[in-house]
Amino acid sequence: MIYALERGIIEGNDVFVDHTKNEANANRHKVVWSKKVERQTKMIDEELERLFRHIDEINENEEKIFHDNDLPEQKRTGFDDEKVQEIIDKINDRVKDKKITREHGRQERKKIRRMKELLERKQLYSEKKKILGERKSYSKTDTDAVVMMMKDKLTIRPAYNEGICVENDFVLNYVISDSAADNISFIPLMDGVIDNLNKIPENANADGAYGNEENHGYLEEKGIGNFLKYNTYHKEKSASWREKKIKFEDFTYDENKDAFTCENGVKLLMNRQQEEVTKTGYTRKIKIYTPRKGSCKGCPFRARCTKSRDRSLQVCWNAERLKQQAKENLDSEKGLELRKRRGNEVESVFGDEKLNKKKHRYHLRGTTKVNLEAGLYYISHNMRKIHKALTTKKTNRKQLSNKN
DSSP: OHHHHHTTSOOSSEEEEEEEEEEOSSOTTOEEEHHHHHHHHHHHHHHHHHHHHHHHHHHHHSOOTTTTTSSOTTOOOOOOHHHHHHHHHHHHHHHHTTSSOHHHHHHHHHHHHHHHHHHHHHHHHHHHHHHHTTOSEEESSSTTOEEEEOTTSSOEEEEEEEEEEEETTEEEEEEEESOSOSGGGHHHHHHHHHHHHTSOOSEEEEOTTSOSHHHHHHHHHHTOEEEEOOTTTTGGGOHHHHHHSOOGGGSEEETTTTEEEOTTSOEEEEEEEEEEEOTTSOEEEEEEEEOOTTTTTTOTTHHHHOSSSSOOEEEOHHHHHHHHHHHHHHHSHHHHHHHHHHIIIIIHHHHIIIIISOOOBOSSOSHHHHHHHHHHHHHHHHHHHHHHHHHHHHHHHHHHHHHO
C-alpha cells in the first residue's frame, strides 16, 4: 500500500466502497433455517410436555414404577439408554404381574422410547441454535456461510458478503461478512483502509445501502467527506414519489415549540423519547411526535398521510442532520464527480474478478479460510495493477525519449 502511494498509483484521497455476494463452497441443498429450528423445537417441547405429563399421572395414580425422583418435571435430562431400559424392565414386570395389560405395556414402552428420541432431537436442535446465533440460516457443509440472494436477484445460495474499498482500481482493504446487509461492515472496512494507508482519506463514496446514521456519524467523527447515498436519495428527486404520500419533509417544524404542523393545520407535539439499538450495537435517539387524539378524523389529506387513526412522526434529529449534509455533498460538483467515478472504480474490480478471472465461488470453507483466500486474490490483483502502472509509465517515458 505504501509502495503504491509512493509511486503515485494511489493518493488515498477519494475512496469508493461496495459489496458483492460470492457463493460459498457449500451444498445449497443442506441448509439449516432458524425458523424451522424454532418450529421443530416448539413441536418437540409440546410433545414432550404431553409425554411427561402422562408419566406424572402414572406416578400419582398407580404404583410408582419410576420411584419418587426418576422423572420430576424440572429434571428432564440424562434420559440415557440405561435409564430407558430400567423403566422398560419395570413396565415388563408389571405386565408379568398382570397389573397392566400387554397392550397397555406396549404403549407405555413406546412412549418411553419416544421420549428418549425427542430429547436427543431437542439436544440436536439446541446445537443448531447455538451455531445459528443471530443468523437466519447456515449451510451444513460450511457453518459460517449464510444463505443470501445473489446479485442476479434470482439465485439463493450459501454465500459470503465480500466488501472492498477502492481507489484507482487499487483495493485498499476488503472484508468478508456473513451478513447480507452491506452497511454493517462499512466501519470495519474503513478502519482497515485508514490503517493500511496510514492516513485518513479525504472523501468516501458508496451507494444507498450504506447511508445510515451510524456510518454518516463515523465519517463525521473521522473528518472524512460524507458522500454516502441514503436509501431515498434518488426517490426524492422524483415529483411523483414526493406527491404519492405526505412525508416528514412536508410538515412545518417550529424549533422553539419543538412541534410540527401538517398541511391541514394540525399540530404534532413531542410525546416521548426513546432509544433504539441496532444490530451493531449503535444507539439511536428518537423523538415521537403525535397530534391530539381524533385530530386526523375528516382530514382531506388523510388518504395520502396515514392509514392509522392519527398520524405520528418518529424523528431522529441527528440522522436528519447527517442526511442533509450527505445530500448537500452529493449534489455538489464534487459529489457529481464521485458518483460518476464510483461505478468504474468499484464495479470494474468485481467485473474483473468474476468475468475475467472466473472467480464466482470460494474454494475454501469457514470465515477464516475464506478471508485468507480473498486476501490472496486481492494481493495478486494489486500486484497486477502496480505492474501495469509501472509498465505504462516506462512505455510513456520511452516514447517521449524517442520523440526527443
